[in-house]
Amino acid sequence: MMYKLKKNCRLCSNNKFELILDLGKQPTSNSFLTKNQLKNSEKKFPLRLYICKKCHHLQLLDVVDKKYLFSNYHYLTSANKPIIKHFQKYADDMYKKILKEKEKPFVIEIGSNDGTLLKKILKYKVDVLGIEPAKNLARISRKSKIKTQNSFFNIDTANKISKMKKADLVLANNVLGHIDNLDEFIRGVLKLLKDDGVFVFEVPHALELIKKLEFDTIYHEHISYFSLIPLTKWFNKYNLEIFNVERKIVHGGTIRVFVSRKNNFKIMKSVDKIKSIEKNYGMNKLQTYRIFQKQIYDLKDVLNLKIKKLKKEKNIIFGYGAPAKGNVLLNFCKIDNKILEFISDTTVLKQGKYTPGTKIKIINPDNLPKKNKMIGLLLAWNYKNEIIKNEMKFLKNGGKFLIPIPNPRIISK
Ligand code: DWN
Numbered sequence: 001m002m003y004k005l006k007k008n009c010r011l012c013s014n015n016k017f018e019l020i021l022d023l024g025k026q027p028t029s030n031s032f033l034t035k036n037q038l039k040n041s042e043k044k045f046p047l048r049l050y051i052c053k054k055c056h057h058l059q060l061l062d063v064v065d066k067k068y069l070f071s072n073y074h075y076l077t078s079a080n081k082p083i084i085k086h087f088q089k090y091a092d093d094m095y096k097k098i099l100k101e102k103e104k105p106f107v108i109e110i111g112s113n114d115g116t117l118l119k120k121i122l123k124y125k126v127d128v129l130g131i132e133p134a135k136n137l138a139r140i141s142r143k144s145k146i147k148t149q150n151s152f153f154n155i156d157t158a159n160k161i162s163k164m165k166k167a168d169l170v171l172a173n174n175v176l177g178h179i180d181n182l183d184e185f186i187r188g189v190l191k192l193l194k195d196d197g198v199f200v201f202e203v204p205h206a207l208e209l210i211k212k213l214e215f216d217t218i219y220h221e222h223i224s225y226f227s228l229i230p231l232t233k234w235f236n237k238y239n240l241e242i243f244n245v246e247r248k249i250v251h252g253g254t255i256r257v258f259v260s261r262k263n264n265f266k267i268m269k270s271v272d273k274i275k276s277i278e279k280n281y282g283m284n285k286l287q288t289y290r291i292f293q294k295q296i297y298d299l300k301d302v303l304n305l306k307i308k309k310l311k312k313e314k315n316i317i318f319g320y321g322a323p324a325k326g327n328v329l330l331n332f333c334k335i336d337n338k339i340l341e342f343i344s345d346t347t348v349l350k351q352g353k354y355t356p357g358t359k360i361k362i363i364n365p366d367n368l369p370k371k372n373k374m375i376g377l378l379l380a381w382n383y384k385n386e387i388i389k390n391e392m393k394f395l396k397n398g399g400k401f402l403i404p405i406p407n408p409r410i411i412s413k
Contacts (some may be wrong), residue, residue: 208253319343321380
């Protein structure tokens with residue numbers, strides 16, 4: 001079964017929703033194509049964001065089978081230098097805040113990707129275990145001497161591991177949003193954790209998505225889009241509480257959430273602070289999302305008009321970065337290989353392949369033609385600052401960037 005329609009909210013089980021944004025039928029955004037696959041027809045699925053009318057949790061109800069999404073995965077944590085830096089600080093922070101005082105601490109990361117974070121935690125002489133469903137990524141992680149179980153995380157995996165050893169710290173970064181059955185997931189985490197263990201996870205913050213119009217981060221892998229208020233009620237059902245939250249700038253704005261069994265830790269001011277920011281922005285008001293929907297359709301029109309004008313002025317427009325989110329934007333705005341000549345990307349796994357739905361060839365940035373009037377549509381806009389710093393020569397030679405989110409605009413030297 002490749003696809004199913006969910007009927008109940010993943011956090012509160014309510015069955016009343018409001019459709020917030022319909023991005024049309026799209027291919028899954030990490031299904032990059034080989035040259036031979038170009039002639040085949042592509043599987044497309046509805047991509048629609050809903051809000052639960054009871055707890056206001058944002059989620060997809062069109063669920064694509066996780067084996068189809070994750071068994072051979074193109075996203076490599078280590079392909080992005082800014083993320084490697086982010087995970088270095090993350091590892092230092094976990095050691096200082098949670099692991100330093102522990103005797104022989106044990107850390108488990110669910111969705112450990114290529115082991116980038118666990119490799120940095122390992123340096124603190126901490127026992128680590130990765131759980132990663134994608135074969136290609138588990139293989140890379142093991143090469144870095146990270147004990148890695150190649151499987152999806154579920155209650156059976158949790159039972160087997162917890163019989164051997166319980167964890168002081170369970171991590172899950174950009175994973176919770178990918179989980180269809182969150183209740184089974186958290187029951188599994190509870191099995192892994194020592195009584196005073198801590199569950200730390202990082203997820204894109206739904207507030208940033210709505211506020212900064214980050215509609216391209218809505219894709220089939222991302223089933224849930226989290227805010228603190230609905231999460232707090234959900235954790236309460238499991239005798240868990242959020243005792244700290246930190247806002248991070250990566251991936252368009254994420255929250256790092258610290259959870260433990262009730263009364264293990266003093267609840268920090270950061271929790272109420274972020275809840276009030278969510279409330280003040282109207283994250284629990286349907287009107288907020290009706291405005292968001294109109295803003296996205298306006299953004300699409302402005303971007304397409306800008307591109308049309310740039311093409312008319314004989315500019316060469318190419319895609320800069322081939323992130324999963326880039327494919328959502330390209331398919332929703334109908335920007336295909338007739339508009340973008342190619343896309344450059346540093347991920348070797350993606351080079352030589354083609355984007356799903358729009359069939360644009362992905363090239364190594366070293367092969368970017370040195371021509372005048374080159375304009376890079378910055379699909380990897382979440383790394384704008386780092387990329388501009390690295391591409392000063394491109395800008396000095398007259399190159400420009402077209403930043404699509406939150407308002408389409410040109411950046412030049
Ligand atoms: O949730 C997820 C997020 C965390 O990462 C995953 N489901 C999938 C993935 O989403 P993404 O593909 O949108 O992630 P990135 O990290 O925004 O992708 C950036 C892309 O841009 C990569 O393919 C690498 C490329 N890149 C580049 O070509 N030049 C990145 C940088 C920094 C560069 O200088």
